[in-house]
Amino acid sequence: MLDVIGLSQGYRRRPVIHDLSISLGAGAFGLLGPNGSGKSTLLRTLATTTPTPRPGQLRLFGSLLDSRRAVRAARRRIGYLPQSFAHPPGFTVRDFVRHCAWLREVPAARINSAADEAIERVELGDRADTPLRKLSGGMLRRAGVAQAICDQPDLVILDEPANGLDPQQRVRLRAVLRELSASSCVVVSTHLVEDTAHLCDRVGVLYEGRLRFDGTPEELAAAAGDEDAGDTPLERGYTATLAAPPLPTGAPPPAAHHRPSPDTGPRPGEAAPGGAAPGGAAPGGAAHGGAAHGGAAAPRDAS
Numbered sequence: 001m002l003d004v005i006g007l008s009q010g011y012r013r014r015p016v017i018h019d020l021s022i023s024l025g026a027g028a029f030g031l032l033g034p035n036g037s038g039k040s041t042l043l044r045t046l047a048t049t050t051p052t053p054r055p056g057q058l059r060l061f062g063s064l065l066d067s068r069r070a071v072r073a074a075r076r077r078i079g080y081l082p083q084s085f086a087h088p089p090g091f092t093v094r095d096f097v098r099h100c101a102w103l104r105e106v107p108a109a110r111i112n113s114a115a116d117e118a119i120e121r122v123e124l125g126d127r128a129d130t131p132l133r134k135l136s137g138g139m140l141r142r143a144g145v146a147q148a149i150c151d152q153p154d155l156v157i158l159d160e161p162a163n164g165l166d167p168q169q170r171v172r173l174r175a176v177l178r179e180l181s182a183s184s185c186v187v188v189s190t191h192l193v194e195d196t197a198h199l200c201d202r203v204g205v206l207y208e209g210r211l212r213f214d215g216t217p218e219e220l221a222a223a224a225g226d227e228d229a230g231d232t233p234l235e236r237g238y239t240a241t242l243a244a245p246p247l248p249t250g251a252p253p254p255a256a257h258h259r260p261s262p263d264t265g266p267r268p269g270e271a272a273p274g275g276a277a278p279g280g281a282a283p284g285g286a287a288h289g290g291a292a293h294g295g296a297a298a299p300r301d302a303s
């Protein structure tokens with residue numbers, strides 16, 4: 001569903017991501033890494049809000065994103081929650097989610113029901129008519145999640161979705177994302193290492209713009225070795241992989257640990273790709289052989 005092919009990405013002359021290749025299918029992929037390691041930069045690139053330096057470094061839903069047309073077609077199938085996002089404060093939760101769905105070209109006949117369903121899923125039903133400016137930080141985050149999962153996009157990219165959520169809502173969010181990941185590719189960045197054990201089929205650790213680990217949560221825990229920094233095996237495994245050499249780069253292997261991808265064609269009722277748009281590791285312990293990942297975006301990234 002998603003292939004990153006030798007991606008190097010950065011800002012002006014400052015490289016951040018280095019020759020990264022990875023492939024992802026349906027399932028939940030957790031992206032871990034220290035502050036500044038490049039997680040948000042990678043997710044913005046996957047979400048197509050930051051263009052790749054060269055055309056053809058991203059393949060989504062079976063198509064190389066080598067033209068504006070291809071990018072526009074892919075965006076219809078991507079839900080994205082940036083780390084922080086600009087939003088019209090006077091919009092209600094319902095206005096906001098519907099508006100984002102409209103930007104993503106969800107068919108008009110589905111927008112209202114899909115928005116209501118997404119709002120219910122994040123348990124904001126009783127706040128649907130509340131203006132965004134009156135929400136708490138955690139509620140606003142959940143409204144952001146609602147717009148990203150509205151109408152079940154094939155690729156859902158969430159940059160620290162659990163930020164500011166209370167423990168109960170974190171559990172709820174994991175359940176929602178697990179459900180989604182049965183048929184969609186869900187890519188989540190987080191600092192909550194333990195959350196990945198409950199949510200993810202596969203975890204990647206990014207350090208200084210390179211993947212240091214790619215495998216299952218169990219494999220990450222097993223990578224701990226003698227490492228003692230961390231309260232749990234998973235945290236110790238995470239710490240240990242930060243010191244591991246970068247995974248080999250190159251062509252992405254098949255999407256290990258991910259379930260088979262759904263077909264790559266447009267969904268019923270949706271415009272065919274290219275239609276008009278408004279505005280529009282090899283498992284096994286320590287670090288594993290580079291695998292895959294990849295990801296448009298309704299709310300504007302505020303960073």
Ligand SMILES: Nc1ncnc2c1ncn2[C@@H]1O[C@H](COP(=O)(O)OP(=O)(O)OP(=O)(O)O)[C@@H](O)[C@H]1O
Pocket residue numbers: 011016033034035036037038039040041042083303
């Ligand atoms: N818009 C930008 N312009 C210039 N440099 C940026 C920009 N955004 C990020 N950077 C730089 O790119 C590097 C990677 O940042 P990024 O936000 O991708 O890391 P991160 O892993 O998501 O960090 P965090 O965990 O703190 O959110 C950092 O050195 C950061 O200073």
